[in-house]
Amino acid sequence: MVSDQEIASCVESLLRQTAVSSSAAAAAAAPATTVTVNGVVRQLEAKLGLDLSHKAAFIRDQIDLLLRPPKDHFALAPQFHHPHHFPHKFSHHPFPPPPASGR
Numbered sequence: 471m472v473s474d475q476e477i478a479s480c481v482e483s484l485l486r487q488t489a490v491s492s493s494a495a496a497a498a499a500a501p502a503t504t505v506t507v508n509g510v511v512r513q514l515e516a517k518l519g520l521d522l523s524h525k526a527a528f529i530r531d532q533i534d535l536l537l538r539p540p541k542d543h544f545a546l547a548p549q550f551h552h553p554h555h556f557p558h559k560f561s562h563h564p565f566p567p568p569p570a571s572g573r
Contacts (some may be wrong), residue, residue, distance in 0.1 A: 472518055477525060480514050481532040509531065 488505055504565065507530045514529065515522050 472522075474525075474528060476518075477514065477522070478532050480517060481510060481529055482536055483550065484510060484513055484517075485533065485536055486487075505533065506566060 485505065507526060510533060511522050511526050511529055
């Protein structure tokens with residue numbers, strides 16, 4: 471039996487190999503390689519010598535995690551606006567006046 475961690479590691483390795491061969495194909499003006507869940511499952515089954523059809527959903531999730539664009543944490547950060555911060559009386563003068571000089 472193979473663990474989920476081993477499957478995840480093999481999926482990552484397979485996708486890296488596919489990316490490298492796709493880059494080489496692009497440089498040679500060859501058609502790009504398409505990655506499908508069934509194709510990945512078949513390649514993993516051949517590599518591991520096991521039937522992994524029952525793990526297809528897990529493998530798909532791993533592919534999604536690896537190919538998903540990274541999140542922009544700053545763009546998705548919630549905006550907190552407390553009603554008592556910056557009351558309206560400061561809306562016309564956002565900065566306090568400079569301190570009086572003590573001459």
